[in-house]
Amino acid sequence: MQDIVSIFPSWLQKQLTSKIISWDQIEEIRIRVNRPVEIASSSGPRLMKEVLPSEKDVLYMIDQLSQHSIYRLEEELRQGYITMNGGHRVGISGKVNMENGHVKNIRYFSSLNIRIARPVKNVSVPYLPMIYHNSRVCNVLLVGPPRCGKTTFLRDLTRLISDGFQSWPSRKVGLIDERSEIAACKHGVPQQDVGMRTDVMDACPKAEGMMMMIRSMSPDVLVVDEIGSNQDVEAIMEALHAGVSVIASVHGDDYEEIKQRPSLQPLFQHRVIERYIVFANDKKPGIVRSVLDDNGQPLSRSMEAKKNENSRRHPVALRYNLDRI
Structure with missing residues (x-):
């Protein structure tokens, strides 16, 4: 889970690592500006009501995902998600910019949804x-x-x-x-x-x-x-x-x-x-x-x-x- 934890600001890393006991059960982590972090696991969703990420925190995470160059993610932003090492996917929402009737990119980021990839083998x-x-x-x-x-x-x-x-x-x-x-x-x-x-x-x-x-x-x-x-x-x-x-x-x-x-x-x-x-x-x-x-x-x-x-x-x-x- 280090690939996932490393994109969070240090204070948020501490909050998550202290409150998430079993990472094996985690399916999604939803980050919303000025609203509680939501953790979705196999037992259902849970709000961390005392953990309220700011707009600055979300921008920090975008910066980490883009390796300090937002222009590298232009195509991903147009699609609305970023793929991380390990196959984890970060969904993005916010205010979009349009060009010729099509989405050009997302300018203001309000929510991130980190979907944790966990391969399940031999089910077929x-x-x-x-x-x-x-x-x-x-x-x-x-x-x-x-x-x-x-x-x-x-x-x-x-x-x-x-x-x-x-x-x-x-x-x-x-x-x-x-x-x-x-x-x-x-x-x-x-x-x-x-x-x-x-x-x-x-x-x-x-x-x-x-x-x-x-x-x-x-x-x-x-x-x-x-x-x-x-x-x-x-x-x-x-x-x-x-x-x-x-x-x-x-x-x-x-x-x-x-x-x-x-x-x-x-x-x-x-x-x-x-x-x-x-x-x-x-x-x-x-x-x-x-x-x-x-x-x-x-x-x-x-x-x-x-x-x-x-x-x-x-x-x-x-x-x-x-x-x-």
């Missing part, structure tokens, strides 16, 4: 037998509401496919990370573990990034977060015609809801998605409600059990297998 392992078919990676769509665990699951699945796991060989993965949430790149270098054979197109629009990745890096699998536009779906169809498997996520309550969405119709009309992993809208993120086939029907338990048994019969060390490349 139980679902690997359903994602592979004869050693080929199926086309998969993760479905769920915001903050249900889709991105964490997608990051872990990307790593496992890239590195290889047990009897499943490693694959070349192209990750289009438009919002820098999966790989959490800093200066183009992933801060999160997304696998040794994963190439990342960071902060790039999804549709353009998919086409660029296919042309330049010849991936076996494309991974993209939160599709939704017609352009996204058109790019996915192009990728599939090029023989590339696609794993994506989409906001939605369930299969039936996304099936009615006009922009996603080509995916359903051509039945190109072979697996739908539907997440529950639960207070605890990461709960998978169901896994569906290309017809939207639950995969049979017998099929799932058989594939799990086969994977146990062929144990391979969890490592990067050069002989599989």
